[in-house]
Amino acid sequence: MGGVFQVDQAEFIEQAKQFQLEGQTIAVVKNNAYNYGLDFAVKAFAIAGIDYFATTSIEDAIYIRKICGQKVNIFLLNPTTDFKRVKQHRLEITLPSLDYYMSYKHDLVDIDLHIEFEGLFKRSGFAKINEVEAFLNDAKANDFDLNIKGLWTHFGYADEFDGVYEKERQLWLDFVEGVFELGIHPSVVHAQNSASFMRDGLLNNHSHVRLGIGLYGSKPFESLDSKDFIQSVSVTAPIVQIRQLKAGESLGYSKAFTATEDCKVAIVDIGYGDGILRERIKHGCEIGGRSYEIVALMMSHMAVLVDDHVKMHMPVYLYGKSQRIDHFTALGVGANSEQLGAFNYNSMRREIVYDD
Ligand SMILES: Cc1ncc(COP(=O)(O)O)c(C=O)c1O
Known part of the structure; x- marks a missing residue:
């Protein structure tokens, strides 16, 4: 229940103005x-x-x-x-x-x-x-x-x-x-x-x-310049726990992830039940401006291999300014509209940021 789909209204309007x-x-x-x-x-x-x-x-x-x-x-x-x-x-x-x-x-x-x-x-x-x-x-x-x-x-x-x-x-x-x-x-x-x-x-x-x-801020095909398409949306989720795993220990269904060395894993409050596509997690996430590998996807959680920079309060970004929907489209995750259409607002929160 922790995923947030956040849209910046001013950016959304700016994109609609410049593209129409x-x-x-x-x-x-x-x-x-x-x-x-x-x-x-x-x-x-x-x-x-x-x-x-x-x-x-x-x-x-x-x-x-x-x-x-x-x-x-x-x-x-x-x-x-x-x-x-x-x-x-x-x-x-x-x-x-x-x-x-x-x-x-x-x-x-x-x-x-x-x-x-x-x-x-x-x-x-x-x-x-x-x-x-x-x-x-x-x-x-x-x-x-x-x-x-x-x-x-x-x-x-x-x-x-x-x-x-x-x-x-x-x-x-x-x-x-x-x-x-x-x-x-x-x-x-x-x-x-x-x-x-x-x-x-x-x-x-x-x-x-x-x-x-x-109009919604994603490139209809890859060769266009991202600068002309303002992505006004970000998708984030909170970390609910940081776990230590010893080398050889496994985590998740069917041992989704097995640690090859002692490591830290963040459990993040978002999963495929919220609309995160399995293809999407292959391309990692961002926490505090750094990229991290997603090692398991469950219905309402995912597990991220982290380091000491990552703390409990930091939001985990799946989509944002440096994680464009159309970039993942180009990587084969699915059409822009397929990624957007998958989000489940019965379990994710939607927030609009208004400029005042
Ligand atoms: C009938 C029709 N017109 C226009 C569009 C807009 O297409 P696009 O999102 O690629 O601009 C769609 C999208 O699927 C559509 O089904």
């Missing part, structure tokens, strides 16, 4: 805003000047409406059939396929719709331009006055450098052209995640970028 494309950013706040906390992140992004949000959860979308009022736009990424609440809270929704349109066309009037293209990612979306044509013809035949506000896709390959991204980007640009040729010109055209934005700037014919991880 001013007036043209949709902030992705799904999964509890990448686990920074939905309430905290939306309010901080709003201070940074962002007025468009995207999430997968209708409950979260309604919550954003509640805290931000009518001045923001809220786009629901997941297909929904909860049209009553969509209209009540003025949410914008995805139009994910021809089948969906055919099933719910009578409910879609008076809702801001964003046509979705499946692209190479294929999680959802129209596959071909003739499917878009079919739904537009049907809407015309039925005299439906649909609000086609947006056109969007998701790039699944923008953080990889093997030529696939270029293909998915071209497929999408062709699709956009195709929709324009059908006489439809949505005002909001958005596809680019943080990696695509870093690679290409704003693409032609696009009105917005749809950003996640870069």
Whole structure:
């Protein structure tokens, strides 16, 4: 119960200000805003000047409406059939396929719709331009006055450098052209995640970028300069005991660690139950500015091989200024969002540092 996820609000806002494309950013706040906390992140992004949000959860979308009022736009990424609440809270929704349109066309009037293209990612979306044509013809035949506000896709390959991204980007640009040729010109055209934005700037014919991880202060791919990404979060835990082990003695489940010489081990109050990934502990921790090896990971504790510099009151850092999330991503610990998403706030404390 001792782990602390601490975010510096001023740094978080500074990063959102410097990374966004001013007036043209949709902030992705799904999964509890990448686990920074939905309430905290939306309010901080709003201070940074962002007025468009995207999430997968209708409950979260309604919550954003509640805290931000009518001045923001809220786009629901997941297909929904909860049209009553969509209209009540003025949410914008995805139009994910021809089948969906055919099933719910009578409910879609008076809702801001964003046509979705499946692209190479294929999680959802129209596959071909003739499917878009079919739904537009049907809407015309039925005299439906649909609000086609947006056109969007998701790039699944923008953080990889093997030529696939270029293909998915071209497929999408062709699709956009195709929709324009059908006489439809949505005002909001958005596809680019943080990696695509870093690679290409704003693409032609696009009105917005749809950003996640870069706004939260982690690099979407390794070759970028860390100086441009302020990591506002640290993760620390207290030492609950310092134990002496004699050479040959073991500690932890299945003798997780066996001392090869007499040594000291700090037992730290954080474990995999709090969301510390097993891959993460391979890269050690920091105590009092020095690096130490983590020799065992348990559900609520970990054991760290320490020396005489380490005292009971010193916090143990797993993430911080010199332990960047994106650095561990580059070391193969898991995607930035995977490391963030693992934190368990039922057992860890979340603290926000406010500048006053
Ligand atoms: C649909 C969609 N758009 C945008 C993003 C933002 O991506 P990133 O965090 O890489 O900027 C995500 C993230 O997974 C997403 O699923």
